[in-house]
Amino acid sequence: MNNKFLKLPLEKQRRILSAGYKVFSTYPYKKAPTSMIAEEACMSKSLLFHYFTNKKGYYLYLFTHAVEYLNLQIIHQQQENQSKDFFERMSFEMKRKVELSAEYPYLYQFIGRAYYERDESIQNEISKLYGKMLIDTKEDIKLSIDISKFKNPNEIDKLIDIITWIAEGYTYKNMNRIFEHPQEVVKEFQTLLDSLKMHYYKEVFINVLR
Template identity: 45%
Template sequence: MNDRFFKLPPEKQRRIINAAYKVFSENCYKKAPMSEIADEGGISKALLFHYFRNKKELYMYLWTNAVETTRKAVREYKTLETDDFFEMLKRSLLSKCSLMREYPYLYSFSLRAYYETIPEIQKSVQENYNDISRASEMTVLEKIDTSKFRKDIDIKTMYTEIFYAIDGYMLKKYRSNRIVPDEIEKEVIALIDFWKKVYTQEM
């Protein structure tokens, strides 16, 4: 990757990144044309290849950028600065929805990237994602105050169930082309409030 990309004005970088997220979210890796990314980003194809040597390099940069940008947003929303599990969920949701507004296709790209079947892409993305998920689960389970939960609840099972529910919800939104941050915020916050009533002693 050419360091000159990072010397571009932030707005131009964002435009190119958003263009790439858009094209890769709408096409599988093999069928995503670099020429379309260049056109969408307002630069020439030659210049795009000047910044990124090939399609794989651009794709993996986008994945890494999605991970790092998400981590930054999670920190900015102080997601882990509470021991209330359901407050964590809300802060995490708000941080991710804020990213969807700045990078409208980031989440769609991330979902498609996880299910990409090209071996050289699939292995790197899924291994990285699984490492992140395990680390995140460990951090959350160590951090939360479990005293408010019902005594018959297995916390790890609850975490897994909620994680898969939100993942399934977002996959459904993606497949129906309904990645609308305001709508997602409203619907998922309602789910979080419901889970809090079900799993805690605050009846």
């Protein structure tokens, strides 16, 4: 635990974390300029390392925070939404992702890039931290939903991939709008889900999601 950092006001903590997520999601670990991170965080490079000692310590703290933060969000989601309807679950997940992106815009991109990070100085530690991340696999999802609503249950795996790709691309393309008009982004994505529902669900289960 980094006590120096945790004593800072929450707004300043978020700014420092967000700066790291932004720069490290754009550059690989070794090439990411810490001077750019410090500038993004509105602080000096020496002060940044006052809180995290060095670049490696900062990067691993960012990743640990990201894993803990996402795990907490997943636990909350499981508690708040226990619907067995696949599309209701996907709609709820998108709303959660938009809310999270509004707080830490580059967190998902950072996690994605870190997964493929090959720098030997951090690779092993990142792999261990990844093992602590709560991830809903396709099998987990299929066990928790009512698959009888699907015309062809064998297409669920493909559908999950499609929605994942759409959600990632859609949130990236609409990053600025997420801050200014988050509900509009959610509503537009909902329209895409409704279209997919028309194709994959049996006629008797098709009713527009609200």
